[in-house]
Amino acid sequence: METRNLGRSGLKITEIAYGNWLTHGSQVEEDAAVACVRQALEEGITTFDTADVYANTAAESVLGRALQGERREGLEILTKVFWPTGPGKHNDHGLSRKHILESIDGSLKRLQTDYVDVYQAHRYDDETPLEETMEAFADVVRQGKALYIGVSEWRADQIRAAHELARELRISLVSNQPQYNLLWRVIESEVVPTCEELGLGQVVFSPIAQGVLTGKYVPGQAPPEGSRATDDKGGADMVGRWMRDDVLERVQRLRPIADEAGLTMAQLAVAWVLQNDNVSCAIIGASRPEQVTDNARAAGVRLDEATLTAIDEVVGDVVERDPAKTQQVRRRDLMNR
Numbered sequence: 001m002e003t004r005n006l007g008r009s010g011l012k013i014t015e016i017a018y019g020n021w022l023t024h025g026s027q028v029e030e031d032a033a034v035a036c037v038r039q040a041l042e043e044g045i046t047t048f049d050t051a052d053v054y055a056n057t058a059a060e061s062v063l064g065r066a067l068q069g070e071r072r073e074g075l076e077i078l079t080k081v082f083w084p085t086g087p088g089k090h091n092d093h094g095l096s097r098k099h100i101l102e103s104i105d106g107s108l109k110r111l112q113t114d115y116v117d118v119y120q121a122h123r124y125d126d127e128t129p130l131e132e133t134m135e136a137f138a139d140v141v142r143q144g145k146a147l148y149i150g151v152s153e154w155r156a157d158q159i160r161a162a163h164e165l166a167r168e169l170r171i172s173l174v175s176n177q178p179q180y181n182l183l184w185r186v187i188e189s190e191v192v193p194t195c196e197e198l199g200l201g202q203v204v205f206s207p208i209a210q211g212v213l214t215g216k217y218v219p220g221q222a223p224p225e226g227s228r229a230t231d232d233k234g235g236a237d238m239v240g241r242w243m244r245d246d247v248l249e250r251v252q253r254l255r256p257i258a259d260e261a262g263l264t265m266a267q268l269a270v271a272w273v274l275q276n277d278n279v280s281c282a283i284i285g286a287s288r289p290e291q292v293t294d295n296a297r298a299a300g301v302r303l304d305e306a307t308l309t310a311i312d313e314v315v316g317d318v319v320e321r322d323p324a325k326t327q328q329v330r331r332r333d334l335m336n337r
Contacts, residue, residue, distance in 0.1 A: 001044030002300045006280045008199030009174040011117065011148060013076050015274055015299040017047035018292065019205065019283035020059045030062055032287060037066035039289035043296040047076040049177075049203065049283050051122055052107050053083035060110035072113060078203065079107045080152060080177075082122030084334050093334045095125035097136040104145050118203075119146035120177055124158050127331040134165040141171045150175035150203065153327045156190040163198045173200065175280065178326070180204040181213060182272045182311060183242060183319055190323045192278045201280030204273050208284075208295075210239035212247070213269035215255055219245035246318060253314045261307055263298070266291075270298035272311060 003012040018040040020033065037048075050063050060079060067075065081103040084093040091098050104119060119140055125133060137149045149171055151162060159176060166173035176195055178187045180202065187202065195202065208214055242248070251265075258268040273282045284295040303311075 001046075001296065004280045005201070006118070006148070006203070007174040007195070007201035009148060009172055009201075011076065011174065013047040013203075013281050014045050015281055016043075016045055016270070016296050017049050017076075017078075017203065017281045017283045018045050019049040019285050020063055021049075021051070021054050021205065021285060030065075033062050034066045035289050036286045036292055037063065039286075039292040040296070041070065043293060045292075045296060046074055047078070047281060049078040049205075050111075051080035051083070051120075052085050052103055052110075053080070053122065057085055057106065057110060060107055064110050064112040068112060076117040077111060077113060078118040078120060078150070078177075079111065079116050080120040080122035081107070082125065082152075082329075088334075094331050095121055095128050095133040095136075097132055100133070100136040100140065104140050108145060115144055116146050118148045118150045118175060120150035120152050120175070121154070121162075122152050123327070123329045124151070124154050125331055126328075130158075130161055131165060134162060134169060134171075138166075138169040138171045148172045148174045150177060150200075152177035153179070154191075155323070155326050155328070156194040159191065159194055159200065160198065163200070173198075175201050175203050177203040177205060177283075179206045180273060180276075180279070181207050181209045181269060182315060183209050183213070183247065185319055185321050186323050186325045188276075188321065191326070192276070196278050202276070202278050203281055203283065204279055205283045207273040207282040208266050208269045209242055212239060212242040213251060213254070213265060215251055215265040217243065217248050218252065219248040250315050250318050254311065257307060257310050257314065261301075261303065263301065264294055266295055267298040267301065268303075268311075270295055271301040271303055272308070274298065274301070275303055275308065 002015045004015055006013050050060050052060060081100055082095055086092050140146045163173050180187055258265050270282050273279055286292045
């Protein structure tokens with residue numbers, strides 16, 4: 001397993017990170033979740049990403065138990081704050097000082113650790129002054145509860161404003177966590193150039209497009225039983241944007257390209273993400289240990305220009321590139337979820 005610096009910081013993380021969105025505490029029983037974490041460690045993965053909102057805090061607890069006994073200094077643990085947790089009352093979400101300072105303590109307790117390596121703003125909060133948010137993050141850092149700060153699904157102008165405040169407060173804003181894969185490239189035109197300029201790295205989620213890029217969904221056929229597209233706990237909603245025959249047909253045409261490169265479809269998709277120099281790592285999820293092993297083997301793979309060109313020719317106009325599609329959430333709408 002190879003490592004990369006997280007942006008221009010001195011923190012090194014593994015090219016493949018293990019994440020537990022939609023799995024731990026929800027779709028996957030704890031013994032299977034622990035087995036996946038243990039397999040990630042076996043593959044050399046030391047970077048783990050979670051969030052307080054995943055399974056309404058249960059995912060953090062599962063990860064904390066799964067990592068018990070590991071040398072803390074040998075791990076990089078990332079978590080996030082913003083979405084509603086607990087009963088979801090008016091101060092149970094957002095990036096207010098109150099919610100951030102209360103949430104970090106809850107996350108540390110569930111993760112059974114004294115600090116997280118990166119504490120991330122899970123979305124931009126349109127109802128809290130950015131100064132208040134960044135000052136609260138600065139206090140979290142100065143209290144030793146987080147080493148670095150990151151954001152997730154923020155637009156370029158929001159990242160630039162946060163970076164300026166972080167410099168004034170003398171804390172390290174080092175990362176953005178966006179959705180990014182060979183079908184979803186909305187960060188390329190604005191977010192990536194801004195982050196390259198400012199020294200932030202991308203911690204990418206959904207590199208295989210919620211499983212679509214494995215090729216298991218075939219146009220004109222019902223999704224396989226037990227797949228994410230049949231999950232009524234949220235998975236089907238997440239994968240729905242790609243469950244169109246025109247997209248699925250293009251994905252099937254990627255198979256000979258993967259075969260020519262000596263890769264599985266999943267490995268091709270993860271390796272494609274890692275070709276972007278601004279990407280520090282790709283987050284994989286899994287419900288079975290063998291999925292971890294398969295995806296982890298994309299680390300260190302370099303795709304040649306001919307392969308990258310062939311991929312672009314296949315996916316063509318089904319690729320989404322509009323930077324305005326970066327997910328933004330109005331805090332007032334969270335109370336209705």
